[in-house]
Amino acid sequence: MLKIKDLHASVEGKPILNGINLEVKAGEVHAIMGPNGSGKSTLASVIAGKEEYEVTKGEIILENEDIEELSAEERAHNGIFLSFQYPIEIPGVSVTNFIKTAINETRKAKGLGDMPAKDMLKMIREKSELLEIDRKFLSRSLNEGFSGGEKKRNEVFQMAMLEPKLAILDETDSGLDIDALRIVANGVNKLKSKDNAVIVITHYQRLLEYIVPDVVHVLYEGRIVKSGGKELAHELEEKGYDWIKEEVNA
Numbered sequence: 001m002l003k004i005k006d007l008h009a010s011v012e013g014k015p016i017l018n019g020i021n022l023e024v025k026a027g028e029v030h031a032i033m034g035p036n037g038s039g040k041s042t043l044a045s046v047i048a049g050k051e052e053y054e055v056t057k058g059e060i061i062l063e064n065e066d067i068e069e070l071s072a073e074e075r076a077h078n079g080i081f082l083s084f085q086y087p088i089e090i091p092g093v094s095v096t097n098f099i100k101t102a103i104n105e106t107r108k109a110k111g112l113g114d115m116p117a118k119d120m121l122k123m124i125r126e127k128s129e130l131l132e133i134d135r136k137f138l139s140r141s142l143n144e145g146f147s148g149g150e151k152k153r154n155e156v157f158q159m160a161m162l163e164p165k166l167a168i169l170d171e172t173d174s175g176l177d178i179d180a181l182r183i184v185a186n187g188v189n190k191l192k193s194k195d196n197a198v199i200v201i202t203h204y205q206r207l208l209e210y211i212v213p214d215v216v217h218v219l220y221e222g223r224i225v226k227s228g229g230k231e232l233a234h235e236l237e238e239k240g241y242d243w244i245k246e247e248v249n250a
């Protein structure tokens, strides 16, 4: 699904990623952990194609296609979904209307017409039932007055509707409350399949109690310095990140 080879990236001329190698296969969930400032969000942004980040070396390959030259929008149309960390409020635009527009824009980029209204409604019904989202929520204005949990619910709904090949969830270091955590985890667990892949970025192991990763990577100073199974997340929770730093600097 995703292959990253010797990726180097800078922000404002400052190198942040210093040679990342990562392979994520369809059907897998990978967790990326690491201390604050290690480059986790930068990696997510670079994969998604955000413009502030300059790739100085290496390759990002999505389903055998080098996506280097694609804009963030094109990457989204190709099936990369990055959870929004700073959700925008759009008064007067409902959760449903926003996602309808997003879906039709993706179709347009592929040379397709709008999704027939009947199919759209069916999909909205199915996905909202799957995620236990009620109708009232779907008609609310996008992010306006949403609680932390509701923002997450909206994101998970968007993810469900867009059916990305690769979903990247950057939970940052924000204090997700337990409800929001469960909403995200429940959504990911219901949406993952043999045809898609998920990268969960998290500072704390907490989220990984609910989303069990196949592989855990530790990012430190812009490099993946350790990879392992889900037990690595527990080890990090217990011991913190200092031992990783010591190992690297030894």
Ligand code: ADP
Pocket: 011, 012, 016, 034, 035, 036, 037, 038, 039, 040, 041, 042, 043, 052
């Ligand atoms: P993490 O998500 O692991 O906490 P980040 O990727 O957010 O780490 O940040 C890694 C480093 O890159 C930090 O030193 C941060 O200050 C810097 N950085 C990230 N994004 C930007 C940006 N847009 N402009 C300037 N510096 C940035």
Ligand code: MG
Pocket: 036, 037, 041, 173
């Ligand atoms: Mg940070």
Ligand code: MG
Pocket: 040, 041, 042, 172, 173
């Ligand atoms: Mg971050």
